[in-house]
Each structure stands twice: as structure tokens, then as C-alpha cells.
Amino acid sequence: MPERTEIRLGEYQSARIGIEQLTSRDVDRLHALQDRGGLTLTPDRTGWRLKADATVGVLILDRVRLVLEPKFAIPGAQLMRWLAYALAAPVPHQATARPWATDHDGYADLIAAALLAECQALLRDGLRRDYVRQERLEPLVRGRLDVAAQATRRYGQLDQLHVRTFDREPDIWDNRVLGTALKAALPLARNPDLARALHQTAAAFSHAPTPGAALRALDRVQYTRLNVRYHAAHSWARLLLRGGGVTDILADHGATAESLLLAMPALWESVVRRLVSQAAAANGGRTVPAGGATGITVRGDLGNSSTFRPDVLVSLPARDTAQPRLLPVDAKYKRYDRQSVGADDVHQLLTYIAGYAPDDTPTAVIIHPQPGGHTHRTLRVVGPARTLGTIHVLGIDTHATPDEAVTIVRSALR
Template sequence: MTERREVRLREYGSAQVPESLLTPSDLLRLRALQAQGRMTVDESRAGWRLKADATVGILNLDRVRLVIEPKLAFTGESLIRWLCYALAVPVPHDATARDWTVSPTGFADIVATALAHECQILLRDGLRRDYVRNHQLAPVLRGRFDAVTQATRRYGLLDQLHHDTFDRSPSIWENEICGHALDVARVTVADPALAQRLSTLATGFPATGRVSGAIDALSRATYNRLNLRYRPAHTWAGLILRAGGVADLLTDIGSGAESLLLHLPSVWEMAVARLIADSAPPGSRTATATTAAKITVSGDLSPRTFRPDIVVTFASPSTPRRFPVDAKYKRYEDKSISAADTHQLLTYISGYSPDESRAAAIVHPRTHGHARRLLRVRGGDRQLGTIHVLGIDVDQDPTESAAWLATELWANIDTAPCG
């Protein structure tokens, strides 16, 4: 494992790095992340000043191991729980507890530990085998004779025969993904004991070909009753192999997979979308930011559109009633809602909510219990809108949080259809 100087900073925090520690290739990678809005790189008298935006994880440069820690409510244990929930993979509970205690080694070790646990279960239950095609040249025909290759390469000689055999083998894409991920993870983690465990597990999985082949297989993966048990392991393998977490931050710039970065606002948006879907009243429908109807701005130099993270449509035989929800990865448990976010929610209310129930919601992470407060916005002599501010305690189980939303949010707003 390459020795690097460790530099730690918190999400939205900054750190000074001496000029001698950053190589030209390091600066190219950092500038690429800056172009994506993940961090900023500024030259200073002392060298380089690195400032992280809404990104956490590990970035291994040539001479520096950059560790970016979460600033807001998440601890290591709660982060892995909510990441499971957001990705719709099995959530840890008392009956199937994972050994996911987090040490100061960082987020990369958390995901690697999760991968190791799932791969250990696969080895315990036995790896899946399937028929694999192998091309052979042998004096005895076995399988399917390859006449074209025989004629073009052996020129009529029959002492050696080209043929294809089909044998049951563990060298299939499901196992290859796990094998490559274990190989990559063992050089990513900082904990020597975890690295040794990953190396041991890797000997039980095939890992032929290139890592890019495993990534391509992962992007085309489909699951059925025969391989469904591989899905949790492949979820963690994808985070490691793509080296960019949920937002795939580094995939498009060809960085090595020794780094693992996670865009926590994206995780929180995914988790809130599932919370709303799980807690919404029966018969309602939820649409996310990619599927909800757009609010359009025209007449300017260039048209633009925007929409909230989630829009809930309540069941209605005539006119639908919609309720916009926005996920905010911000510290709102001890701070007032910003003017910009208030204006944003009022726009959503105007675009989606009916006149009879002008309301929307903000959902943010917090600790020490759930909390709800109500903002009433008035202009002149009329009510412009009501904003429900809901703080979700990330130390609690997501399913319990969904149950709390069902009683604290939907029970306190009008979900009846219009008309």
C-alpha cells in the first residue's frame, strides 16, 4: 500500500496542502472535481487551499490521502443505514446485524466492510455456477467443433482440433464483479486488518479480465430468482469500482478506483424520496425531480425549468391535489430557514398546490429526535403559503421515520381531492 500523507477536512471545510505534495496529475483530478462543483482548489502562499463542498469520502492522490468527513448529522453507523435505505438494499437490523462499526479510517472502510460481509455470506452459501464457453485446441473433440477456425488456422490438419466446450464454472459476471471489487477495496482501505480480510475473501472469487469489464457488467446487471442474493454485494461493489459513489463523481475522468467519494445531498434526496413514498396516504402517487411536471420560465434570454425533489399527488376522480416536498441537506435544526429556500418553496406552492391548500414541505436531517415546525407566509392581508419544516432524526431507523411522517405530516394536511 502506497504511503501517503493524510490530510483531513470536514465537508464544507478547507485545508492547506504544501505545494510539494500535489503533482500535476493531482491538480488535474482536483480541477476536474472543481468543474463538477465538488470542491475548490485555490493557490496560496503556503501552497494550495482545498475546500470541500457537499462531498465526503476518500481521495487518494499521488502523495496525499485526502479524507473528507461528514459535517452534518450523520455518524458512520447512521450513514450506512440511510445509504442502504436510499439504495433500497437490505437495511441492517437486530436480527441481521452487520459489523459496521466505524473507526477514524473513513467512509471507504465502511463500504469495504459492507462489501466484505456480503461476499462472506455468498461464499458461505456457495458461489453460483453457470455454463461458460471456452475455446480449446486439443487432439480429442469435446463439445462443438469450430470448422471455420480449424480451416483458417490449421489448414486441413487434424492432429489438433479447435472446439468450444461449455462447462459449469464460477467465472461468471456475478462472481467477477465481487472479485474485482474485493481486489480494488483491499488497496483502498486504511485498516490493515480489513485489508487482510478483503485479500482472503478475494481468493474465493474469480477476477479475470479488466476492471472496466466488471463495471460494464454491473451497468447491464439484471436479477432473477437465481442471482437475487448477489444484489446487496453488487451495490457495494458498484460504489467501490466506479470510484464515485452515488453521484459517480470520478467515472468520467478516468481516475483510479483507490478513491471513493459520496455526494451526501444526493443520498439525502434519494432517502427522502423513499421516505415520502413509504409514508404517503394510500392511493397517492409520488414523482421525483426527474419525473415531476416542470415549472417553466420563458421570455428571458434563455428559457429554463425547475421542479421540486418530490411531488405527491393525492387520489382524485376529478381535479388532482399536489403537494411539493424538497429535501434539504442543511443544518436547519438550530437555524432559521433561509430566505432563498423560503422563496423557492413559495414558488413550488404557486406552481403545484391548489388555492384551497397552499402548502409544501422541507425535510432536513437532524439528531436528538424528530421535530416539526410550521412556517406561515403572509403578504398583505392574505396567506401566501404554509411550509412544513420536518427534521428527521438520522440516528433512528428509516422505517420508524416513515411512520412518524405518516402521523406528523399527512395527518396534519388536507389530502382530500379537490372538486
């Protein structure tokens, strides 16, 4: 196959692609991703116009290798650190720390390297084994004799016996899903040393019949003291096998296209939820559900009722009363380090304030990514008779560590 043409795009940028560069299968894949909100493909007079949305990653097509870069220019090591934090997986190894903005290996190599490092660590410590039922033909009774098979296949001959045994083998689902993910990472890897290591390591693992079977096994897995060391490797395997899910980083939407794409707003929301949860716990509070009986519902209009739901709702102890106060927090994946908060977001936060915040402290929080330093500014919405609400706009430095970010969020919540 000829070398694929590489096209690089930032979030919300567009590029023209010649009609000869996309096969019919490529067009079907891109339209499937368009249906999920990851990008937009429109025809023009001489070919196609491709526009990226808030999605980053690598998309491998038949003749094109599309690299979608984040608008915040997050270095590779930091992108992986925040991704690991959002997935509650251990911080990746040094092998994954490649500069995202300049390295031509792209984002997929980062995930593949993280998976490879975890799998190699498992091999060094020894793969988990469990009892596996097997049907064998043996010269003596070992396990349980399969009487029906012996009578119908050997016709009374006793030189070979059909037996059923239970032996401790590494051919179990914990290992199969990793072998399948290592194999799936091979077409994504551009670095030849990485590709060689993936191939060698994949040979040491058994494989699932299909990637779909591996994903179903990952959905069923429950971690105990016997397999908890597999958790990190399974997190990277799940991300690779679900490559192409562009509306939820943890949901499989079926449009894989041999790619690895992440919806950055969903990733940022996951980061903010964990940051706020840890910060609230440090302040003696906790996160509470923002739906059901505690939801904000609009009724009486045409059609079904609608709801307003903040990304995180925090319950914090009040100083002068035993009744805890509620604080709505919303994650915004926007460049609020360069622009003012939009009117739509102000209206949205005022709705949360009216629904959740106490009258004496009508407060809400916006948390957005900000490269180069933490920021904290305060918006006050004032009416002719009273103050309608206070919105704290908190910028989290994406170049900082998650622990540092938790400290900043904790101070804001206090």
C-alpha cells in the same frame, strides 16, 4: 512508498497543504473533482488551499490521504444504514458498524467491509455458474468440432482435436464485477485484517479486464430469480468502482483518484425520495413526475426556458373531493436545526405552492437532516390580503432507523 500524511476536513472546511505534498498528478485529480463541484483547490504563496464542499469520503493521493467528514457527525453504523436505504440495498452487516467520527479507518473501510461480507456470503452459498463458451484442445470430440481450426492448425492430425464447448463455469459477469471491486477496495483499506480478507476473497472470484468494463456490465445487469441474491453485493461494488463521483452518488464522472467520495446532498435527496414514496403509499397516495406537462416553466426571457422542479411531488387523496391534491416536497441538506429557513428556500417553496398546491390548502414540505430527534415546525407566509402558503419544516433524526423516519413523514403528509 512512504506513509501518506492524513488530513481530516469537515464539510465546507479548508486546510492548507504544502506545495511538496501534492504531485502534479494529484493536482490534476483535484482539479477534476473541482470541476464536478466536490472541492476547491487554490494556490497560495507557500502551497495550496483545499476547501471541501458538501462531499464526504476518502481521497487517496500520492502523498496525502484526505478524509472528508460529514458536518452532522453521523455514526458509521447510521451512515451505512441510510446509505443502504438510499440504494435500496439490505442493511449492512455488523462488520461495517464503525464510528465514523472517531475511527481512523475512515469511510472507505465501511463500504469495503460491506462488500466483503456480501461476497463471503455468496461464496458460502456457492457462486452462480452459467454456460460459458470455450475453445479447447481435447483428445476426443467434446462439444462441437471446430473444422476450420482443425484443418488450419492441425493439418489433418487427429491426436488432438479443436472443439468448442459450453460448460457451466463461475467465470461470468456477475462474479467478475465483484472480483474487480474487491481488488479496487484493497488500496482503500487501512485495517490490515480487512485488507487481508479482501485479498483472500478476491482470489476466489474472476476479474473483469478493466474497472470500466465492470461498470458497463453493472449497467447492463438484469436481476432474475437466478441472480437476485447478487443485488446487494453489486450495489456496494458499483459504489466502490464509481468512487469519485461527486455530483451524483449513482453516476460515474470518471474522476476516481482511487477514492470513494459521496455527495451528501445527492445522498439526502435519494433518502427523502424513498421516505416520501413509502409514506405516501401508506397514506393511499403516490409520487408523480414533476416534469413535462406537470412542470413549472418560465418562458419569454432571454435564452432557453427554465423550469422549477421539486425533489418529490406527491399526489394524495382529498377528503371532500375525488380530485387528488398535490403536495411538493423538497429535500434540504442544511442545518435547519440550528438556523432559520433562508429567504431563497422560502421563495422556492412558494413557487411550488403556487404551481402545484390547491388554493384551499397552499402547503409544501421541507425535509432536512437533524441529529438527536425529530422536529416539526410550521412556517406561515402571510400577505396583506391573504395567506400565501404554509411550509412544514420536518427534521428527520439521522440517528433513527428509516422505518421510524417513514412514520414521522407519514404523519406530516397526513
